[in-house]
Amino acid sequence: MAWRRWWWMAAAGLAMAADPAGAEEAAPAGIGEEVAVLPEVVVTALRTETALAEVPYSSAVVDRGAMQEASPRTTPDALRGLPSVMVQKTGYGQGSPYLRGFTGFRTLMMVDGIRLNNSTFRDGPNQYWNTVDPWSVARYETVMGPASVLYGSDAIGGAVNALTLAPPEWTGAPVYERTLGYRGATADESHQARAGIRARVTERLGIAAGCTWKKFNDVRGGDDVGRQRHTGYDETDWDLRADYDLNEKTVLTLAHQQVEQDDAWRTHSTFYGIEWEGLKKGDDQKRSYDQLRDLTYVRLAAEDLHGPASAYTLTLSRQAQDEDLHRVRADGRRDETGVDVTTWGAALELHSETDWGHWVYGAEYSRDEVESFGRHYKADGTPGKTDIQGPVADDAAYDLAGAYLQDTIPLAGGALELTPGVRYTRAQLDADRVLDPVSGEETSREDDWDSAVGSLRALAPLGAARQHALYAGVSQGFRAPNLSDLTRLDAARTDEIETPVDKLDPERFITTEAGARFGGERVTAEVAAYYTWIEDMIVRAPTGEVIDDMQEVTKKNAGNGYVTGVELSAGWQVAEDWHVRASGSWMEGKVDAYPTSDPVEVRDYLSRLMPLTGQAAVRWQPAGEAFWLEAVVDAAEKADRLSADDERDTQRIPPGGTPGYAVLTLRGGTTVLDGLGLTVALENVADEDYRIHGSGVNEPGRNLVVQADWKF
Numbered sequence: 001m002a003w004r005r006w007w008w009m010a011a012a013g014l015a016m017a018a019d020p021a022g023a024e025e026a027a028p029a030g031i032g033e034e035v036a037v038l039p040e041v042v043v044t045a046l047r048t049e050t051a052l053a054e055v056p057y058s059s060a061v062v063d064r065g066a067m068q069e070a071s072p073r074t075t076p077d078a079l080r081g082l083p084s085v086m087v088q089k090t091g092y093g094q095g096s097p098y099l100r101g102f103t104g105f106r107t108l109m110m111v112d113g114i115r116l117n118n119s120t121f122r123d124g125p126n127q128y129w130n131t132v133d134p135w136s137v138a139r140y141e142t143v144m145g146p147a148s149v150l151y152g153s154d155a156i157g158g159a160v161n162a163l164t165l166a167p168p169e170w171t172g173a174p175v176y177e178r179t180l181g182y183r184g185a186t187a188d189e190s191h192q193a194r195a196g197i198r199a200r201v202t203e204r205l206g207i208a209a210g211c212t213w214k215k216f217n218d219v220r221g222g223d224d225v226g227r228q229r230h231t232g233y234d235e236t237d238w239d240l241r242a243d244y245d246l247n248e249k250t251v252l253t254l255a256h257q258q259v260e261q262d263d264a265w266r267t268h269s270t271f272y273g274i275e276w277e278g279l280k281k282g283d284d285q286k287r288s289y290d291q292l293r294d295l296t297y298v299r300l301a302a303e304d305l306h307g308p309a310s311a312y313t314l315t316l317s318r319q320a321q322d323e324d325l326h327r328v329r330a331d332g333r334r335d336e337t338g339v340d341v342t343t344w345g346a347a348l349e350l351h352s353e354t355d356w357g358h359w360v361y362g363a364e365y366s367r368d369e370v371e372s373f374g375r376h377y378k379a380d381g382t383p384g385k386t387d388i389q390g391p392v393a394d395d396a397a398y399d400l401a402g403a404y405l406q407d408t409i410p411l412a413g414g415a416l417e418l419t420p421g422v423r424y425t426r427a428q429l430d431a432d433r434v435l436d437p438v439s440g441e442e443t444s445r446e447d448d449w450d451s452a453v454g455s456l457r458a459l460a461p462l463g464a465a466r467q468h469a470l471y472a473g474v475s476q477g478f479r480a481p482n483l484s485d486l487t488r489l490d491a492a493r494t495d496e497i498e499t500p501v502d503k504l505d506p507e508r509f510i511t512t513e514a515g516a517r518f519g520g521e522r523v524t525a526e527v528a529a530y531y532t533w534i535e536d537m538i539v540r541a542p543t544g545e546v547i548d549d550m551q552e553v554t555k556k557n558a559g560n561g562y563v564t565g566v567e568l569s570a571g572w573q574v575a576e577d578w579h580v581r582a583s584g585s586w587m588e589g590k591v592d593a594y595p596t597s598d599p600v601e602v603r604d605y606l607s608r609l610m611p612l613t614g615q616a617a618v619r620w621q622p623a624g625e626a627f628w629l630e631a632v633v634d635a636a637e638k639a640d641r642l643s644a645d646d647e648r649d650t651q652r653i654p655p656g657g658t659p660g661y662a663v664l665t666l667r668g669g670t671t672v673l674d675g676l677g678l679t680v681a682l683e684n685v686a687d688e689d690y691r692i693h694g695s696g697v698n699e700p701g702r703n704l705v706v707q708a709d710w711k712f
Helices: 002-015 064-070 483-487 644-648
Strands: 059-063 085-091 094-099 108-111 137-144 158-164 175-185 190-200 205-216 233-245 250-265 286-302 311-328 334-354 357-377 383-386 394-411 416-435 442-462 468-479 496-498 507-519 523-547 550-575 578-593 602-605 613-620 627-636 661-673 676-683 703-711
Touching: 059 064, 064 137, 064 661, 064 676, 094 158, 394 483, 416 483, 442 483, 496 523, 507 550, 523 578, 602 644
Parallel strands: 108 158, 496 550
Antiparallel strands: 059 137, 085 094, 137 158, 175 190, 175 703, 190 205, 205 233, 233 250, 250 286, 286 311, 311 334, 334 357, 357 383, 357 394, 394 416, 416 442, 442 468, 468 507, 507 523, 523 550, 550 578, 578 602, 578 613, 613 627, 627 661, 661 676, 676 703
16 A cells, blocks of 8 residues: 555654754663663663673663563564564464564574573474563563574574562662552553562562462454454463572572463364465364473572672573363364473583683583373264373483583774684484374384584674674574474364474574664664574475374474675754654575475575564653653564465465554553552554454454553
8 A cells, every 4th residue: 555655664764764963862762762761771682781782792771760661462473563572463362473584493592591491492483481470570581593502402583581670779778669560451451460560688588479360251352353262361460579688799690480371272273263365264173282381490699799600690490381172173183282391400600801802601411301192082972092292202301411611802902803613512312102194003202412503693893882883793503303394293274284204404594784873962873784604404394294184294304595784873852852763674594495285495585574564753752751652653564475385374374365454542641649650552543453463363453451560
């Protein structure tokens, strides 16, 4: 449509309006406005506190203030609007962000630096990021592109670290900060309630704790789609953290968090799916997930030390992730399948200040212990067969160990900084109960892999206050084959079933990136371009066989290809009370794949390739006043660059591609009473029917959202 084209031209013009003559005054940040938070620090990029303006990566921060203003429903939604991030949703309770073209086990999610990813994560979108409660998160830090040197396997599209709420600092007297929070929305008739406390009980002891209750009903799409049945679900969360200062330099932390999600449907595969824009419904009567995650860790951290190491962090952790799938087929047969994973982890990180720069180095180890089950019942309710394995191998273990070393070296009096780094990783799989898809007998799998990767980054700070910068780098990334690659026996895309395979090699990636930041008083801007070479990517390949009325696919190291793109963001303080911002991203990507049941490779589009996407906003906040108003437009072009897999996925992707959209949101906030903040938003003002490319559910139609946060 012409008006959509006009929006793109306006956004592009705004992004190029950066005025080098401007001087510094940062506007309040919003979701996706990483250029407006340059004074913030990013821990994830270099594993040390570094000003965002001086990170030699394309990076972003979404802090607590931004989340309170934008009121994201879930953790994936908190990242929406960042350049090169596409938040796909297979179900309303199942969000899976694509970072620079990759998702699932090719993106890494961490909670307080501890990997959320485990060896059962599958190819393509999954539901696990939804098990991080945004009410418990103080900030999200993102690093785009391969981060394998510092974070190991899976960090290909990018890495996200969710840093949870910490106790307050000691101010000379005990501090108690109690919080009550509420978020309600009309499109899904949802309610979220949070009660928490942050306290510094003594000079040495601080605590942070809270619990969250969530109730989501069926979400209403736009004007034509209306109510989407069986999209609601329930969730409860709680978290507890205690920090004890052993001395002025050393802190001992004990933390636990738990998330339980009940009855989250994948409606698109059932006959409750919608037929919007030519979509086809599934024929299952039910397909829903129950999800449970709990994480416990103890951490000892010290800083400002004398000796070879100036700081260290030692972390021991246990994380359990359980998922249960409940499926009722069209003929009444019932399947109960699930995976229970317990991950034990240990990590040691050290820092050293030397004449040769700031060194960050350490070692990590994790072990997944996996139980997987599959039970089946006939239409009359009597027990049927019990599988040798569930979605992945049963009675399995997966070990992942690595050591890394990175140095940040100032040169020419600080006019240039070089950051070289290396990592060695070893992965090992031992699966005792694997179904042989040919003989139907029980078999086993054992394998191991080694990988060494490196990176080299350069940063040239500019300006007297180093508020501008040029950066560039080359990074290797890798992903070791996991249990899902080698032993998965489960539904894949529409009408496909994935079966185990004997042997695979690690995937390898190389990314070059260059960017520039401008941090003026009235104007901020950043642009970055990247190119990723893909080698030996593990792709699904049809075998030509049919199993239980589904096409069989298996895995091969056959995917060579590339992803390239450009990211752009800018902010402009037009006047004392007015701020304008815009961001956008474009990408292109192709990889070798098997589009048909014939064993013939074809260079095809990357699955669910992100279309041209952007966000623009105008904000009014009178100087000295406690209220603000904002208008935000999110837009995307039609996603019609489809892979053969996308074209077959007719329950999620309409024929010819996912339609483009331009959606207007109006929102504002104020401080009602001392400590009581209120945000009100009217999302999708025009009640448009739209979905994020590859999703199994449409986004909410016109939606009134109210969020209140009270600190007392």
